[in-house]
Amino acid sequence: MNKKPIVFLLMTSFCLAVIACGGGGPKAEATATETDAAATTTTATPSDYDPKRGEGKFNESNVTLGALDNAMATKGEAISATKCTSCHKLTEERLVGPGWKGVTTRNTPYWIMNFISNPDPMIEKDPKVQAQLELCLVRMPNQGLVDNEAREILEFMRKNDGAK
Template identity: 50%
Template sequence: MAFLRCSSGSGSDSSTSNQPSVEASSADQANTNKGIGEIKQVDLNNPLDKTLVANGLAIYDLKCSACHKLTDQRVVGPGFKGVTERRTPEWIMNMAMNADVMLEQDPTARELLKECLVRMPNQNLSKDDARSVLEFFYSNDGQAVGN
């Protein structure tokens, strides 16, 4: 799932780089872009729903972990750390459910594809699955999980 910027995981400080990142060149758009697909509005849980978080972890383990880490390290695809700070919840869910269309039509996803060079395969996630993954991503980014 190509949700973040691609990076080498070298740990170098990007503020000293002479090349603008995808993140910097499309930061304003990425912060408001809801993506392309059926998800138009997401009401977030605070605290997070522990059942959704657990389901999201199981889906990540099954369908995402071969290509993505939960850190900022890139494997085949980018790491997921901080994705909820860079992308809207709607964009994340639309990308999870609709990768082919997003990679063809969404400007942010297209920029990520140019940098990563690897298309995310369709994972056939349902709306409920995508919501669970979203909840898990918020947990991974440090948001509190309820009892």
């Protein structure tokens, strides 16, 4: 039996999976006022972890929502097309990761921003994220989002959920 086609198929599948989840596009540079989410993440033990806020720098004092900002949502859609939609659908259907439909009704805005900007601490501590990991079997990679990108993706998620 010739194993070359099987090896080629496996290698091609692996390469496509790496490309699909890696983002691959150029990173937006952070402005001087923006900081890397990983550098400012607070340390918390599981006992003092707040599942409504998540782990990170975003909270109710620095994430406020008003009417849907369509300009931000459009930017968020473009970012998500590059960094998110290879693993997430806009419906409830799971692809590699869970679908996005209803995510803004199930989680606080700052929880979402903390998770998408620096997922690793929340993967370790958040019961909802751990339950999703058991279903999906793939850890969400850190896409290196800067603050404004995380906020724009949040606005796109709100638009996807019907915010006005």
